[in-house]
Amino acid sequence: MMFELAEEHRMLKDLVAKFVDQELIPLEPAALARETRGEKMGLSHDEEARLHAKCKELGLWGLDVPEQFGGANLPAVALMAVNEELGRTCIPFFFPPDSPNLHMLMAACNEDQKQRYMLPYASGDKKSAIAISEPGAGGDPSGMTTRAVKDGDEWVINGRKIWVSRVPQVDFTIVMARVGEGKRHEGITAFLVDKGTPGFIIEREIPMIGGQRTYELVFDNLRLPDAQVLGTIGQGFAPMQLRLTVRRLQMGAWCTGMAVRALDMMISQAKQRTTFGVKLSDRQAVQWWIADAATRIHACRLMVLHAAAKQDSGGDVRTEASMVKLVATELAQDVIDHAMQTFGAMGMTRELPLQMMMQKVRTMRIYEGPSEVHRMVIARRLIDGRK
Amino acid sequence: MKILVPVKRVVDYNVKVRVKSDGTGVETAGVKMSMNPFDEIGVEEAVRLKEKGVASEIIAVSLGLPACAETIRTALAMGADRGILVETDVDLQPLAVAKLLAAIAAKEQPGLIILGKQAIDDDMSATGPMLAALLGWPQGTFASKVTVEDGKLLVTREVDGGLESVSLNLPAIITTDLRLNEPRYASLPNIMKARKKPIETVKPADLGVDPAPRLTVVSVAEPPKRQAGVKVGSVAELVSKLKNEAKVI
Ligand SMILES: Cc1cc2nc3c(=O)[nH]c(=O)nc-3n(C[C@H](O)[C@H](O)[C@H](O)COP(=O)(O)OP(=O)(O)OC[C@H]3O[C@@H](n4cnc5c(N)ncnc54)[C@H](O)[C@@H]3O)c2cc1C
Numbered sequence: 001m002m003f004e005l006a007e008e009h010r011m012l013k014d015l016v017a018k019f020v021d022q023e024l025i026p027l028e029p030a031a032l033a034r035e036t037r038g039e040k041m042g043l044s045h046d047e048e049a050r051l052h053a054k055c056k057e058l059g060l061w062g063l064d065v066p067e068q069f070g071g072a073n074l075p076a077v078a079l080m081a082v083n084e085e086l087g088r089t090c091i092p093f094f095f096p097p098d099s100p101n102l103h104m105l106m107a108a109c110n111e112d113q114k115q116r117y118m119l120p121y122a123s124g125d126k127k128s129a130i131a132i133s134e135p136g137a138g139g140d141p142s143g144m145t146t147r148a149v150k151d152g153d154e155w156v157i158n159g160r161k162i163w164v165s166r167v168p169q170v171d172f173t174i175v176m177a178r179v180g181e182g183k184r185h186e187g188i189t190a191f192l193v194d195k196g197t198p199g200f201i202i203e204r205e206i207p208m209i210g211g212q213r214t215y216e217l218v219f220d221n222l223r224l225p226d227a228q229v230l231g232t233i234g235q236g237f238a239p240m241q242l243r244l245t246v247r248r249l250q251m252g253a254w255c256t257g258m259a260v261r262a263l264d265m266m267i268s269q270a271k272q273r274t275t276f277g278v279k280l281s282d283r284q285a286v287q288w289w290i291a292d293a294a295t296r297i298h299a300c301r302l303m304v305l306h307a308a309a310k311q312d313s314g315g316d317v318r319t320e321a322s323m324v325k326l327v328a329t330e331l332a333q334d335v336i337d338h339a340m341q342t343f344g345a346m347g348m349t350r351e352l353p354l355q356m357m358m359q360k361v362r363t364m365r366i367y368e369g370p371s372e373v374h375r376m377v378i379a380r381r382l383i384d385g386r387k
Numbered sequence: 388m389k390i391l392v393p394v395k396r397v398v399d400y401n402v403k404v405r406v407k408s409d410g411t412g413v414e415t416a417g418v419k420m421s422m423n424p425f426d427e428i429g430v431e432e433a434v435r436l437k438e439k440g441v442a443s444e445i446i447a448v449s450l451g452l453p454a455c456a457e458t459i460r461t462a463l464a465m466g467a468d469r470g471i472l473v474e475t476d477v478d479l480q481p482l483a484v485a486k487l488l489a490a491i492a493a494k495e496q497p498g499l500i501i502l503g504k505q506a507i508d509d510d511m512s513a514t515g516p517m518l519a520a521l522l523g524w525p526q527g528t529f530a531s532k533v534t535v536e537d538g539k540l541l542v543t544r545e546v547d548g549g550l551e552s553v554s555l556n557l558p559a560i561i562t563t564d565l566r567l568n569e570p571r572y573a574s575l576p577n578i579m580k581a582r583k584k585p586i587e588t589v590k591p592a593d594l595g596v597d598p599a600p601r602l603t604v605v606s607v608a609e610p611p612k613r614q615a616g617v618k619v620g621s622v623a624e625l626v627s628k629l630k631n632e633a634k635v636i
Binding site for chain 2: 007008011012015018019057058059060063072
């Protein structure tokens with residue numbers, strides 16, 4: 001059993017580390033200042049265009065896109081190394097395309113949809129969102145009530161979604177809706193909805209912590225031709241689950257990186273700051289934070305890599321993905337909290353990335369399923385599996 | 388023209404070096420290792436000369452433990468064409484490295500060898516000049532600019548108090564200074580291509596060189612810790628301390 005990344009994946013990790021250190025972290029002060037002024041924290045169009053040009057030059061594009069579609073076809077373990085490095089900055093940035101919907105589209109698109117959606121998405125030309133959560137069904141999406149009803153050749157969708165990220169910037173949204181009278185997973189179907197389709201209404205923008213924004217959507221007799229059904233009617237839950245699994249593993253890697261950055265900052269501050277005539281790094285209280293952080297980062301990284309390796313070899317990693325998401329978000333939360341505590345008042349300023357990372361990780365304990373729901377799922381699988 | 392670029396595996400420049408508790412050397416176990424930054428500059432310069440059409444092939448050479456293959460792979464990902472690993476667990480000192488490189492140069496017949504001006508581990512700054520002496524080739528050390536014109540090599544050298552320009556006949560030796568260039572990132576496609584580039588492994592005996600150390604390291608110690616200073620209250624006190632305690636005036 002090998003617990004090390006392959007040589008070329010280590011080199012890729014080094015490349016991304018350099019990219020993060022030299023291209024992204026320097027953008028933090030300006031982004032944090034924007035956020036403090038109440039402006040959008042995200043990168044400006046110019047900043048993003050410049051970074052994307054650099055990414056293309058370095059081949060940091062389409063990392064998990066299959067080779068026949070022009071990508072680098074990297075395994076999940078390599079993606080984990082990449083995402084851990086990206087997690088070290090609070091700048092919202094990823095190498096296009098965002099993985100979760102890519103995997104859902106690859107699993108569910110037919111030939112025509114491949115051309116219209118999957119390929120442009122894989123090349124980074126089209127962006128997408130996914131609308132699962134509803135006011136009455138979040139942590140438990142199988143309680144969704146948005147309905148799709150067949151009317152001649154068309155589907156008519158009525159209902160409401162909430163907390164959906166990115167909607168105004170994307171070219172299409174994958175909308176999950178129920179077909180028929182089924183309960184729970186039964187009848188859940190995915191639809192591809194282009195920007196500007198009549199009946200697809202962005203009801204309001206909801207500002208979130210962590211420099212994020214989500215949207216409430218209303219579907220008012222949203223009419224779609226059959227060609228917009230993604231995958232099999234009534235069988236939308238499985239590809240959606242695959243997408244959630246991809247995101248959860250990715251979040252495990254991001255959180256590991258966030259914890260790495262926070263630990264790094266904590267150590268530099270502890271070595272520098274003297275109180276009561278003693279360096280903070282000589283205090284056992286701070287040393288234990290450092291030791292526990294390093295130990296848990298090590299454990300979390302191994303969990304992430306193990307789950308990714310298992311996924312690469314075709315295994316079902318739904319349970320591991322729940323465990324990874326749970327452990328990683330709580331790890332990052334604790335390490336960032338201790339780093340902020342080590343910095344004292346400076347840790348409370350809006351100039352340091354720590355508070356932004358703290359806000360982000362706080363949202364990460366909710367989205368893609370709250371910690372409690374993952375604990376329930378893990379426990380249920382164990383309990384139900386017992387004779 | 389072939390270019391030979393020796394690349395050394397050293398403790399990463401971001402790592403704070405620690406002396407082993409028995410004083411025999413510095414701790415390398417579990418420490419991040421990277422290519423010597425001056426050698427990275429050497430690889431970059433070679434790649435630029437190849438891009439300009441001056442060089443036809445770049446050979447990266449590393450000497451030491453099998454893990455040095457990783458350093459060669461980094462050079463291949465930056466644009467070198469093939470690698471040679473001189474594998475040995477002997478503690479290699481500059482003269483041994485220079486002799487081994489001279490033997491490789493005799494075999495490969497490069498027109499140019501680009502080394503770092505020093506390696507950031509032991510800062511000897513010796514291998515390049517020793518290699519030039521062994522081969523009898525001209526050398527342009529501490530290079531901050533390199534151009535090839537009419538079969539001659541023009542090298543701008545950073546010397547105390549200014550810049551010196553020298554013109555060398557080929558084949559020649561260059562050692563790189565910090566300002567020669569800024570090494571590129573190895574892009575993902577090039578990292579992938581590097582996997583397929585060949586690395587040949589040879590032993591010192593294959594090259595007819597005895598790499599045994601000629602120098603004995605007596606002990607390695609950290610620089611002494613500086614004593615904390617004191618604040619003086621007045622000029623009179625300062626003068627008195629300099630006179631009576633430091634005894635310098
Ligand atoms: C920043 C952000 C971005 C988001 N982006 C999207 C998006 O793009 N698309 C999308 O569809 N959704 C998105 N969401 C929604 C997200 O997936 C849901 O918020 C999440 O699944 C939780 O649902 P809920 O908010 O309805 O909480 P609820 O399901 O109401 O849960 C509330 C709390 O109740 C407790 N709880 C719930 N169930 C259990 C249980 N079984 N056992 C014990 N305790 C329980 C937990 O403490 C939980 O935090 C986003 C959310 C955020 C914060």
